[in-house]
Amino acid sequence: MIPAAFEYFSPQSVKEAIGLLEKHGDDAKILAGGHSLLPIMKLRLAQPKVIVDIGRISGLSGIKADGQKVAIGALTTHDAIERDAVLKEKCPLLAETAAVIGDMQVRNRGTIGGSAAHADPAADYPAALLALGAEIVAIGPKGTRTIPAGEFFVEMLTTALKPTEIITELRVPVLARGTGAAYQKHPHPASGYAVVGVAAVVTMSGGKCQSAAIGVTGVAGKPYRATAVEKALIGQSLDETTAAKAAAHAAEGVDPQGDLYASGQFRAHLASVYTKRAVLLAASRAK
Amino acid sequence: MKRAVKVTVNGKAYAHEVEPRLLLVHYIRDMLGLTGTHVGCDTSNCGACTILINGRAVKSCTLLAVQAEGASIQTVEGLATDGKLHPIQEGFWEEHGLQCGFCTPGMMLTAVDLLQRNPDPTEEQIRMGIEGNLCRCTGYQHIVNSIQHAARKMRGAAGRATPR
Ligand SMILES: Cc1cc2nc3c(=O)[nH]c(=O)nc-3n(C[C@H](O)[C@H](O)[C@H](O)COP(=O)(O)OP(=O)(O)OC[C@H]3O[C@@H](n4cnc5c(N)ncnc54)[C@H](O)[C@@H]3O)c2cc1C
Ligand code: FES
Ligand code: FES
Numbered sequence: 001m002i003p004a005a006f007e008y009f010s011p012q013s014v015k016e017a018i019g020l021l022e023k024h025g026d027d028a029k030i031l032a033g034g035h036s037l038l039p040i041m042k043l044r045l046a047q048p049k050v051i052v053d054i055g056r057i058s059g060l061s062g063i064k065a066d067g068q069k070v071a072i073g074a075l076t077t078h079d080a081i082e083r084d085a086v087l088k089e090k091c092p093l094l095a096e097t098a099a100v101i102g103d104m105q106v107r108n109r110g111t112i113g114g115s116a117a118h119a120d121p122a123a124d125y126p127a128a129l130l131a132l133g134a135e136i137v138a139i140g141p142k143g144t145r146t147i148p149a150g151e152f153f154v155e156m157l158t159t160a161l162k163p164t165e166i167i168t169e170l171r172v173p174v175l176a177r178g179t180g181a182a183y184q185k186h187p188h189p190a191s192g193y194a195v196v197g198v199a200a201v202v203t204m205s206g207g208k209c210q211s212a213a214i215g216v217t218g219v220a221g222k223p224y225r226a227t228a229v230e231k232a233l234i235g236q237s238l239d240e241t242t243a244a245k246a247a248a249h250a251a252e253g254v255d256p257q258g259d260l261y262a263s264g265q266f267r268a269h270l271a272s273v274y275t276k277r278a279v280l281l282a283a284s285r286a287k
Numbered sequence: 288m289k290r291a292v293k294v295t296v297n298g299k300a301y302a303h304e305v306e307p308r309l310l311l312v313h314y315i316r317d318m319l320g321l322t323g324t325h326v327g328c329d330t331s332n333c334g335a336c337t338i339l340i341n342g343r344a345v346k347s348c349t350l351l352a353v354q355a356e357g358a359s360i361q362t363v364e365g366l367a368t369d370g371k372l373h374p375i376q377e378g379f380w381e382e383h384g385l386q387c388g389f390c391t392p393g394m395m396l397t398a399v400d401l402l403q404r405n406p407d408p409t410e411e412q413i414r415m416g417i418e419g420n421l422c423r424c425t426g427y428q429h430i431v432n433s434i435q436h437a438a439r440k441m442r443g444a445a446g447r448a449t450p451r
Pocket of ligand 3: 385386423
C-alpha cells in the first residue's frame with residue numbers, strides 16, 4: 001500500500017512550519033513520528049496534498065522539570081518518556097503509560113505530541129493527561145496558547161487545535177506528597193491499543209482519600225474524567241469494597257462504543273473493573 | 288517533485304532522488320536491492336520490515352524514505368562482519384530460531400535493539416521486547432532461546448558474563 005502523492009516539506013523551525021501550514025491551509029498535514037498518519041495515508045483514508053514534516057525541528061523534544069511542572073517536548077518519543085529518569089521520579093504515571101503503548105518499534109518512533117493531536121479514542125496518553133490535569137502548549141500564527149487537557153479532546157479524532165497550530169510541548173504537574181498514580185489497561189489482543197485504559201491519581205491523608213482524578217480512554221468517542229467515581233471516592237478509606245462501589249460509576253454519563261471485539265456494555269463493565277484496579281494501585285503508591 | 292535522500296546503510300553511503308511518498312522499506316528493497324528486509328503485513332503490525340535507524344528498531348513500512356535522510360541504517364545484511372555471523376544470527380542457528388525464515392530478519396534486528404539496552408533480559412522481557420514481531424511458524428519458544436543464546440554470547444564477549 002502506497003500513499004497518494006503529496007508535496008513534502010521539512011521545515012527547520014516552528015515559524016517556518018507555521019508559515020507552510022498557513023500557506024497550504026486544509027491541504028496540509030503535520031507529520032511527526034508518522035505512526036498514526038502514515039498507516040491511514042497508506043490506506044488512503046487520508047490523502048493530504050502537502051506534508052509538513054516537523055521531525056527535523058530542533059528543540060521540540062526532551063524532558064525538563066521546572067519546579068512544579070515537567071515539560072515534555074512534542075517530539076519526545078514514547079520510548080524516551082518510558083525510560084526518562086526525571087519523569088520516573090516526578091511523574092511516574094506518564095512513564096508507566098508510555099511503556100504500554102504498542103510495541104518497542106512503535107515506541108521508538110511515535111511521539112507524545114502526535115498521539116495527543118491524533119486523539120485516537122483508543123490511545124493511552126489521553127487518560128493520563130486528563131487525570132494529571134496536563135496542559136498542551138501550542139504555537140500558531142497568533143502566538144502561543146496553553147490548552148488544559150480537559151478542553152483539548154473535543155471528539156473522536158478531533159482536538160481544540162487549529163489546523164495552523166503546532167503542539168510544542170506538554171506540561172504535567174510534579175507528583176505531590178501523599179499522592180499516588182497508576183495506569184491500568186486492557187489492551188486489544190491484536191492491535192495493542194486500549195480497549196479500556198484508566199489513569200488514577202489519588203491523594204491520601206490519614207488513611208482517607210482526600211482527592212481523586214480518574215481519566216478514562218477507550219470507552220467512549222473521546223477520553224473523559226470519571227467525575228462520579230471521583231466524588232464517590234472522596235472521604236473513603238480505600239479497600240476492595242469501597243473502591244468497587246465508587247468504580248461502578250466509571251461509565252456514568254457517557255455513551256460506550258462497541259466494536260467487533262467489545263460491545264459497549266462490555267466496555268462499560270471493563271471501565272469499572274480497571275478503574276477499581278487503578279484506584280487501589282494508586283492508593284497503595286500514595287506516600 | 289523528487290527529493291534528495293542521503294543515507295548510510297550497513298556502513299555504505301547512498302544518495303538517491305526519491306518520490307516523497309516512497310516508503311523506506313521499498314527504498315531499501317527496490318532501490319538498494321537489499322531484499323533481506325521483508326514486507327509482511329504492510330500495516331505496521333508484523334515487524335517483518337524491522338530495521339535499525341541510528342541503532343533503534345523501527346518498522347520500515349511505516350516510515351517514508353525522506354524521513355530517514357541523514358540516518359545510519361542497519362539491515363539484516365549488515366549483521367555479519369567479515370563472513371562471521373553476529374551473535375544473534377548464531378543464536379538463531381544454534382537454537383533453531385526459525386522455520387520458514389520470513390520473520391527472522393525483523394526478529395533479529397529487534398533483538399539487537401533489545402540486547403543493546405538490556406544485555407541480560409529475563410524471558411518475560413524478551414517476550415515483551417518482540418511483542419511487535421509476529422512469527423507464524425515457531426511458536427516463539429525457540430526464538431526466545433535464540434535471543435537468550437545471543438545475550439549470553441554478547442555478555443561474554445563484552446566481559447560482563449553474569450552467573451545464571
Ligand atoms: C502498530 C501500532 C500500534 C499502536 N499501538 C498504540 C497503543 O497501544 N496505544 C496508543 O496510544 N497508540 C498506539 N499507536 C499509535 C502511536 O502511539 C502513534 O505514534 C501516535 O498515536 C501518533 O504519534 P506520531 O508521532 O506517530 O504522529 P503522526 O502519525 O506523525 O501524526 C498523527 C497526527 O497528529 C498530528 N500531529 C503530529 N504532531 C503534531 C504536533 N506537534 N502538533 C500538531 N499536530 C501534530 C498529525 O498532523 C497527524 O494528524 C500504535 C501505532 C501503531 C502503528
Ligand atoms: S510489514 Fe511492516 S510491520 Fe508488517
Ligand atoms: S519462522 Fe516462519 S514466520 Fe517466523
